[in-house]
Amino acid sequence: MKNIEISIIFKNIAKLLTIKGEPGFRIRSYEKAADIISDLAEDVSILIEEGKLQSISGIGKTIEEKSKEILETGTCQAYEKLIAEMGVEVLDLLNLKGIGGKTASLLYNDFGIKNLNQLSDMLESGKLQEIKGIGKKTMETISVSLEFLNTHKGTRILARCLDVVAHLSEIINACDAVNRFELTGDVRRLEEICQSIEIVVECQDNIVETQSALIDTFSTHKQPLQTEISNDENCTDKIPSLESIEKIHLLVDNGFPVTVYLCIAEDFESVLFLTTPTNEHLAEYRNVCGQSESSDFLIASRDKTETEIFDNLEMSFIPPELRKYPDSVALACDDKLPVLIDYNDLRGDLHTHTDWSDGAHIMEDMVAAAIKRELEYYAITDHSVSSFVANGLDQERLLKQIEYVHRLDEETDGIKLLAGSEVDILRDGSLDFSDDILVQLDIVVASVHSLFTLSETEMTKRVIRAIENPYVMIIGHPTGRLLGRRKGYPINLDEVIAAASENKTVLEINGSPSRLDLGPEYVRKAKDAGVLIAVNTDAHSIPESERYRYGVNVARRSGLSKGDVVNTYPIEKLLQILHRNRN
């Protein structure tokens, strides 16, 4: 059980209590505890063992007891009681833009709204607009948000899938009848949003025996994923049931589909090969090899490794991340696939936070985590004054911080610290700090954090003006999207990319698992336009320093090589590139 699981339960308790209409401060305590726990650098279980959990400010007796209960049983009674009473779907109400705690509570208590479908009916019947405080614009916001959530219904972001996979792996490992297993499908391709989890299992001897042993193992490990065996044959099935392939369908994590393919050793890699790509990509292989049926293909490729299968198709090995795009097959046939950036290629992080603004940890601890990651350079880029809620730094505090970073840099061996700022891009595209302040910074990341409702024209103009500022080096999370939750502000990215290309401004791939912003579609366009990319963590805590992996995933899926990513360069070259617009 990881900290994140405990954190999610506390966050959900807070949400359910909000919707129920409970008074505020108890809710706030659960929210605070959830935030504290997700940011902890150590496992809750260890802190409890050492008797240290309650010494953290914000965590008292009740939170510790409930944490213990969750660690032991996968859940806690208080949470289960709320879910039983209100239903888990009611939580979706708070994911809608335009609806906050007060409105969600009103909808639930006075109108009996328990899920998005009921809300949708209410919206269509016009009853929603009768509620005080909901006018034309808010209706529109809710309607757009509802449609967005519906298109992502039943999906999970990659990070959540990997958490779920960690649990499933434990369960599968506990089954003696399994030789080995590997992820396939969406998760193997590292899709930012996944439709399902697919796993290929190599059985020890008899497939049917392994199948029934695995079903037994899954059935006895119900918590914390609410794992159920499902008979739903409509689950993602890339290959038909064959004599040599069996399947198990599961629903985990409140109804998320999992398909387990069971096969013998000889078929393991060919099943992996067939189940990894999208259907569109798979069709391209068929064009190349002329095999029309998966079953024929399977027989033809029996006992071969994936590499041998690609060899037989007379194309180079296509990394799983690229087995989505039809064009990668043509590139593989011509042996022209890019050499993808590797996770170890990053030499530094150019966008991070500390407790000077809204980070959870002190600068020294964040730096220690960076040294542990063996980074060569590390930029501190706390928020600027306009991000008030994030305790953004004003000019005076920024100047103090620059000095502090320089001093810490002198005292610290093994890493170069860069003084930076994540500067807010204001409404008109100007920045929070004047040029004579910006010139003192090693790194300037400029980001939009407010006024998401501007028109596309205004927003595009706003960001381009920031790009044109010679002191701005990187545009942070360029679309403002939150995966599965928020579409991002309206902006013409083609124009933004053209402006970045012209002004030699770097665009960011933000490694926050719920952002991953820019996404592959536009990263590819940026690469084509000669724009360099920075893969940053935007870490607000020590655990978040690990999110560089998610950023690299996006870079790989976008077909980026090491040379396309600015923070793979040695420090001298990096600064030369970033400072080239300064005179």
Next chain:
DNA sequence: GCCGTTTTCGGCCCGACTGTTTTCAGTCG
């Protein structure tokens, strides 16, 4: 629910802006 203390309950809670109204809910990190 947590904290702190003047030991048994009162205080916790940021700011600017938008939308919808005329006082407040929601949104940005």
